[in-house]
Amino acid sequence: MGKYILKRLGYGLxxxxxxxxxxxxxxxxxxxxxxxxxFGKNPVPELIEIARKYYGLDKPIxxxxxxxxxxxxxxxxxxxxxxxLPVLELVVPRIGRTIMLTMSGIVLSLxxxxxxxxxxxxxxxxxxxxxISSVSLVLISIPEFWIGIVFMMIFAVWLAVLPTxxxxxxxxxLGNFVKIMILPAATVASVQAAQTTRMTRANMLEVLKLxxxxxxxxxxxxxxxxxxxxxFRNALIPVITLIGMQxxxxxxxxxxxxxxxxxxxLGLLMIKSLQERDYPVVQACIMIYAVLFVLINIAVDIxxxxxxxxIRY
Amino acid sequence: xxxxxxxxxxxxxxxxxxxxxxxxGVFAPKIAPYPPDKTYVGPSLNPPTKAFWFGTDRLGRDQxxxxxxxxxxxxxxxxxxxxxxxxVGIPIGxxxxxxxxxxxIALMRIVDVFFTFPWVLMGLLVVVIRGQGxxxxxxALSLSxxxxxxxxxxxxxxxxxxxxxxxxxxxxxxxxxxxxxxYILPNCFAPLIVQTTIIMSFSILGEAALSYLGxxxxxxxxxxxxxxxQATNYLWVAKHLVIFPGIFILFAVLTFNFTxxxxxxxxxxxxxxxxx
Numbered sequence: 001m002g003k004y005i006l007k008r009l010g011y012g013l014x015x016x017x018x019x020x021x022x023x024x025x026x027x028x029x030x031x032x033x034x035x036x037x038x039f040g041k042n043p044v045p046e047l048i049e050i051a052r053k054y055y056g057l058d059k060p061i062x063x064x065x066x067x068x069x070x071x072x073x074x075x076x077x078x079x080x081x082x083x084x085l086p087v088l089e090l091v092v093p094r095i096g097r098t099i100m101l102t103m104s105g106i107v108l109s110l111x112x113x114x115x116x117x118x119x120x121x122x123x124x125x126x127x128x129x130x131x132i133s134s135v136s137l138v139l140i141s142i143p144e145f146w147i148g149i150v151f152m153m154i155f156a157v158w159l160a161v162l163p164t165x166x167x168x169x170x171x172x173x174l175g176n177f178v179k180i181m182i183l184p185a186a187t188v189a190s191v192q193a194a195q196t197t198r199m200t201r202a203n204m205l206e207v208l209k210l211x212x213x214x215x216x217x218x219x220x221x222x223x224x225x226x227x228x229x230x231x232f233r234n235a236l237i238p239v240i241t242l243i244g245m246q247x248x249x250x251x252x253x254x255x256x257x258x259x260x261x262x263x264x265x266l267g268l269l270m271i272k273s274l275q276e277r278d279y280p281v282v283q284a285c286i287m288i289y290a291v292l293f294v295l296i297n298i299a300v301d302i303x304x305x306x307x308x309x310x311i312r313y
Numbered sequence: 314x315x316x317x318x319x320x321x322x323x324x325x326x327x328x329x330x331x332x333x334x335x336x337x338g339v340f341a342p343k344i345a346p347y348p349p350d351k352t353y354v355g356p357s358l359n360p361p362t363k364a365f366w367f368g369t370d371r372l373g374r375d376q377x378x379x380x381x382x383x384x385x386x387x388x389x390x391x392x393x394x395x396x397x398x399x400x401v402g403i404p405i406g407x408x409x410x411x412x413x414x415x416x417x418i419a420l421m422r423i424v425d426v427f428f429t430f431p432w433v434l435m436g437l438l439v440v441v442i443r444g445q446g447x448x449x450x451x452x453a454l455s456l457s458x459x460x461x462x463x464x465x466x467x468x469x470x471x472x473x474x475x476x477x478x479x480x481x482x483x484x485x486x487x488x489x490x491x492x493x494x495x496y497i498l499p500n501c502f503a504p505l506i507v508q509t510t511i512i513m514s515f516s517i518l519g520e521a522a523l524s525y526l527g528x529x530x531x532x533x534x535x536x537x538x539x540x541x542x543q544a545t546n547y548l549w550v551a552k553h554l555v556i557f558p559g560i561f562i563l564f565a566v567l568t569f570n571f572t573x574x575x576x577x578x579x580x581x582x583x584x585x586x587x588x589x
Contacts, residue, residue, distance in 0.1 A: 018426050026438055141566035143518050145525050146559040149545055153555055157548050252433030256522055271526060274437060282441060286434055293431065
């Protein structure tokens with residue numbers, strides 16, 4: 001087990017290294033020489049030379065890459081061009097908020113999707129099944145941000161029971177925090193839930209056809225117990241894989257949901273910084289997303305290996 | 314052929330919707346009652362009426378015309394992304410699946426990075442490099458979705474290469490190129506075509522989302538994502554602006570989902586039993 005986790009972490013590091021190379025190259029692909037821009041219209045060649053040396057831009061590109069990487073690893077993400085604050089300070093409080101929104105989305109989606117998927121499979125080919133399947137098909141065909149806007153229109157504008165946007169810290173004002181989280185989390189959950197429902201239903205139907213289930217039926221084990229205990233556990237394995245495979249899409253979806261509800265997470269910062277061309281912040285955000293995303297994948301792999309005894313490393 | 318299509322309800326509905334969708338895009342100038350960018354053809358923020366079916370926006374532009382013209386952007390995005398994915402993905406998938414071993418491992422490691430990297434971030438990266446625009450969106454979505462083609466083709470190539478006719482072709486001295494593209498590729502066709510419909514529906518969702526974030530086509534050109542982005546500013550006064558672009562996105566995506574599901578049922582009857 002320990003060896004397996006180490007191997008997964010190794011793969012994760014390789015992926016991160018690849019992504020860091022991509023991000024670093026992107027910075028260098030950007031049009032415009034930062035030193036030229038710094039000196040504006042009256043460049044003094046000698047000063048440019050000195051500045052180039054000072055910022056290490058005269059060194060070969062791979063040396064620049066490694067010095068950038070070592071700074072990043074030490075938590076030095078540079079300074080925002082717009083307000084000169086250290087990027088790390090801007091980014092850290094937002095990571096927690098984004099993780100909180102993502103997690104509440106996933107948990108909410110599982111609470112909705114697992115029972116609905118089970119019911120749809122248990123009532124296969126009835127009206128209940130048909131309506132659950134149709135609703136989930138429609139939900140996976142709608143963009144998340146539209147669901148968010150429609151939720152906002154219904155609950156914030158028409159019914160006026162929930163706020164449209166903003167943020168309260170859970171430590172300062174728990175009541176308002178919950179209120180503010182409901183719509184964004186529900187939006188993240190809705191698409192996710194639709195996919196998980198479809199997957200749960202399909203897996204249950206597949207497992208229920210297997211020989212061991214027929215045998216148990218013949219042995220007279222009660223249907224509810226059969227479904228919940230014996231079939232469900234096996235049907236759950238691909239669902240966990242699905243959640244892992246969707247981690248990337250999920251993080252991306254959260255970026256958009258943050259934008260819809262002006263939820264002050266990492267995604268909103270990234271979008272805002274890109275508009276202001278604050279590239280150090282954009283880079284840092286993309287790098288953090290990459291780390292989050294690699295971590296989620298490793299976590300899923302590990303959970304998967306625990307749930308599925310067939311996997312031996 | 315026709316009989317199978319009509320009998321397969323999902324495929325039938327999907328293909329009819331596809332026809333409607335393509336016609337809307339192609340004949341947009343004929344269908345739209347007003348030029349989509351012309352301001353003040355009606356009053357500002359007017360709710361739907363007989364003259365303005367979907368109402369008007371802040372600048373008095375006809376929302377129906379704008380939504381219809383938005384179909385074009387979605388169609389262009391979906392078709393371009395799918396074509397790029399196919400052109401890039403098929404050779405990689407064929408090589409990876411046919412040669413296996415080190416080539417396979419190396420190619421798949423690289424492809425997996427693209428496969429798992431979130432498409433929204435890919436969009437941002439491309440916009441950072443190339444600036445805002447429909448082309449950037451198309452590039453970003455292609456980079457995110459071509460691995461799906463690679464995986465499908467690779468899987469099919471791996472199972473096909475073991476078959477006798479491939480061994481026979483090798484014995485008769487056919488070149489690798491001929492074997493790959495003439496003997497193996499046609500056997501990847503069924504899963505490939507299902508996957509393209511999935512990529513089309515993803516591209517439509519992706520284009521709408523990236524335009525919503527402001528990275529896609531520039532105003533005044535209209536795209537469903539831009540229309541929704543503008544609509545959020547008038548949630549209190551003009552709810553009609555939110556409804557219609559969303560319904561069109563849903564319609565377009567359902568079109569490809571139905572077509573894809575139908576095609577999958579046709580090629581792989583085992584699936585139908587499970588998904589119904």
